[in-house]
Amino acid sequence: MNKIVFEAKNIHKSYRMSKRNIVQALSGVDIEVRQGDFVAIVGPSGCGKSTLMHILGLLDRPDEGILKIDGQDLSHLKEKKAYRIRAKKIGFIFQGFNLIPTLTAFENVLLAGKYGGMKLIDRKERATELLAILGLEDRMHHKPNELSGGQQQRVAIARALVNNPSLILADEPTGELDSKTSLEIMSILKKLNKDENKTFMIVTHNLEVAKECRRIVKMEDGRIVADSMRK
Amino acid sequence: MLEILRNMWRRKFRTILTIFGIVIGIFAFTVMGSMALKLNKMIDGGKRYITGQITISPKGADYMSGTTGMLPVDLLNKIKDVEGVEAVEGGVSLAVDEPDPDNPTAMSFGEPATIYSFDPNSNFKNKNWQTMDMKEGKLIDKSSAEDDISIGINIAMDKKWSVGDTVAIRGREFHVVGIFEKTMTGPDGYVFMNTNVARELFVGQNPFLKSLKDKSNEAAKISEKELAKLPVATRQQIVEAKSFKVEDVSTTASISWEDGVDPEVVVKRIKDEYKNDVIVYSPKEMGELIDKASATMNAVILGSALLALIVGLFSIVNTMLMSVSERTREIGIKKAIGASPRTIAIEYTLEAGVMGLVGGAIGMGVGVLVANIINNKMASKGAEIFLLEPSFLIIVVIFSFIIGIVAGFLPAIRASKLNVVDAIREL
Numbered sequence: 001m002n003k004i005v006f007e008a009k010n011i012h013k014s015y016r017m018s019k020r021n022i023v024q025a026l027s028g029v030d031i032e033v034r035q036g037d038f039v040a041i042v043g044p045s046g047c048g049k050s051t052l053m054h055i056l057g058l059l060d061r062p063d064e065g066i067l068k069i070d071g072q073d074l075s076h077l078k079e080k081k082a083y084r085i086r087a088k089k090i091g092f093i094f095q096g097f098n099l100i101p102t103l104t105a106f107e108n109v110l111l112a113g114k115y116g117g118m119k120l121i122d123r124k125e126r127a128t129e130l131l132a133i134l135g136l137e138d139r140m141h142h143k144p145n146e147l148s149g150g151q152q153q154r155v156a157i158a159r160a161l162v163n164n165p166s167l168i169l170a171d172e173p174t175g176e177l178d179s180k181t182s183l184e185i186m187s188i189l190k191k192l193n194k195d196e197n198k199t200f201m202i203v204t205h206n207l208e209v210a211k212e213c214r215r216i217v218k219m220e221d222g223r224i225v226a227d228s229m230r231k
Numbered sequence: 232m233l234e235i236l237r238n239m240w241r242r243k244f245r246t247i248l249t250i251f252g253i254v255i256g257i258f259a260f261t262v263m264g265s266m267a268l269k270l271n272k273m274i275d276g277g278k279r280y281i282t283g284q285i286t287i288s289p290k291g292a293d294y295m296s297g298t299t300g301m302l303p304v305d306l307l308n309k310i311k312d313v314e315g316v317e318a319v320e321g322g323v324s325l326a327v328d329e330p331d332p333d334n335p336t337a338m339s340f341g342e343p344a345t346i347y348s349f350d351p352n353s354n355f356k357n358k359n360w361q362t363m364d365m366k367e368g369k370l371i372d373k374s375s376a377e378d379d380i381s382i383g384i385n386i387a388m389d390k391k392w393s394v395g396d397t398v399a400i401r402g403r404e405f406h407v408v409g410i411f412e413k414t415m416t417g418p419d420g421y422v423f424m425n426t427n428v429a430r431e432l433f434v435g436q437n438p439f440l441k442s443l444k445d446k447s448n449e450a451a452k453i454s455e456k457e458l459a460k461l462p463v464a465t466r467q468q469i470v471e472a473k474s475f476k477v478e479d480v481s482t483t484a485s486i487s488w489e490d491g492v493d494p495e496v497v498v499k500r501i502k503d504e505y506k507n508d509v510i511v512y513s514p515k516e517m518g519e520l521i522d523k524a525s526a527t528m529n530a531v532i533l534g535s536a537l538l539a540l541i542v543g544l545f546s547i548v549n550t551m552l553m554s555v556s557e558r559t560r561e562i563g564i565k566k567a568i569g570a571s572p573r574t575i576a577i578e579y580t581l582e583a584g585v586m587g588l589v590g591g592a593i594g595m596g597v598g599v600l601v602a603n604i605i606n607n608k609m610a611s612k613g614a615e616i617f618l619l620e621p622s623f624l625i626i627v628v629i630f631s632f633i634i635g636i637v638a639g640f641l642p643a644i645r646a647s648k649l650n651v652v653d654a655i656r657e658l
Contacts, residue, residue: 059567059651079651080572087569094655098564102237115569159568 006033011065043219091160095172116163150181253590256543261598263536269618276416283359320355321481322348348429368394368409381409547638563654572647579643587635
């Protein structure tokens with residue numbers, strides 16, 4: 001069995017919307033993610049998928065619970081230090097691609113490498129390699145507005161991979177793509193998972209996307225109600 | 232750096248307007264600062280001179296306002312005997328040019344060209360300014376003829392006078408024997424003239440003194456025999472007229488003190504003994520007076536320039552705050568992929584700094600250009616009004632960068648503190 005790269009135990013998170021209105025976003029979530037997992041988190045809107053992703057991605061802190069990456073306890077990690085772990089151990093792929101508009105595809109990938117502490121020569125080599133793997137060698141020096149949605153998302157994938165993270169979190173990665181491009185992106189993620197043993201956790205409400213994943217975690221009302229492996 | 236420039240260029244019009252605000256501020260700062268430098272240089276020169284001697288003027292005259300009286304040579308000789316006094320030199324000063332009869336109150340910027348009496352035979356030596364560096368020729372000395380003059384560089388340029396030229400001043404011909412090196416202060420606009428000749432010119436331009444002199448000349452023609460025959464009252468008037476001597480015409484006198492003597496002690500002695508005859512200006516008092524006037528002037532000049540700069544500073548603050556608000560999404564992404572709060576803060580601070588630097592460099596450049604144009608026009612009149620010192624200009628540019636950094640600090644802190652999840656929720 002592969003090693004556990006990510007572990008969350010009894011995670012609670014609530015948001016105070018007003019003086020009297022407190023929303024319980026997560027109520028005792030337990031989840032383990034192992035090296036090479038390809039997990040889909042599914043569930044209706046407001047079930048806590050995004051909150052879980054934010055907490056797993058160290059973008060937000062749980063009110064309660066234990067969080068570990070590669071065995072390191074990060075439960076009480078302060079935001080001031082979280083960015084270092086985030087840069088090196090977690091890759092993000094967002095629904096809206098979210099590339100920096102003033103930078104070229106190549107520079108967008110380089111930037112993440114810079115935040116991850118890579119040397120310039122290394123990150124240039126890695127960015128070139130990743131963009132080539134993702135079929136963007138001739139679009140490397142184009143800015144996001146000169147790329148199609150699918151190409152932009154491939155740049156975002158390269159950016160997520162540049163620091164060779166332990167876990168890649170994807171929030172609705174095909175949400176803004178047509179069905180054909182969505183399939184393309186999913187096949188890229190699957191290939192990276194299969195060939196390079198990359199660990200993916202994909203938040204989606206698209207069942208077609210979820211079907212592409214080997215493991216499906218279903219959430220409802222801030223809890224995990226099902227966690228199954230597909231055959 | 233490239234990203235900073237690209238970010239600045241995203242909102243071209245806004246960036247240009249912001250930079251324009253800085254350009255105006257730094258332009259004002261450069262021009263006003265250069266003007267203050269020039270004035271300070273002039274004042275420093277004046278201060279150096281005035282604190283190197285004790286100056287006296289006749290009681291009732293105001294040295295600072297230029298109201299004149301006379302210091303008779305007998306009085307100056309008595310003051311010379313005061314303990315600690317090394318030498319006393321009486322003299323006059325007057326404008327080189329006669330007033331324009333059509334426009335007698337005409338003013339010019341800067342100090343008008345002035346004749347200063349110079350006695351090559353005097354033992355007086357200013358403690359701080361003992362000689363003039365010469366660009367050409369020599370300073371008038373004991374071997375010079377009475378009509379020899381040495382002149383400042385501004386006068387030479389304005390009047391196109393050269394060493395060896397015979398020139399006319401107030402209806403009398405003079406021979407230029409020397410031109411001083413540029414001093415950036417008073418002597419650039421001075422004519423140093425033999426004291427006796429300067430006194431004659433001074434008397435000639437003063438109707439009261441002129442009439443005294445005329446009467447004296449007339450009285451001199453009357454012999455003692457003829458005088459004895461005249462009525463007592465008339466005789467008395469003629470004797471008085473005869474007593475007028477041009478060498479008594481001194482509007483101020485410069486006093487040097489013996490080596491090792493405290494000039495303030497000498498000042499006190501002169502004040503104690505001649506308080507009814509002269510006003511004494513001690514080097515210390517004069518230095519303080521000049522410092523006070525200089526500080527006020529600098530405060531007014533630089534204060535107005537700083538005001539313009541503060542407006543520019545706030546325009547950067549405003550632009551950067553808007554920029555942070557517009558780029559919340561981007562800041563969220565950067566933080567999500569691992570940018571530290573410090574990295575974000577530095578990025579925004581530098582962007583504001585670069586804005587300040589670009590505006591500063593342009594503003595300084597325009598300021599230098601304008602100051603040079605004005606200086607070139609004024610140079611022919613010997614009244615350059617800006618002193619463009621490279622060190623000051625470098626400071627101006629560094630200052631504009633610092634202004635940008637300061638202006639960007641608050642927006643940068645705001646950007647660095649943005650909550651990642653809130654920023655990402657804006658996606």
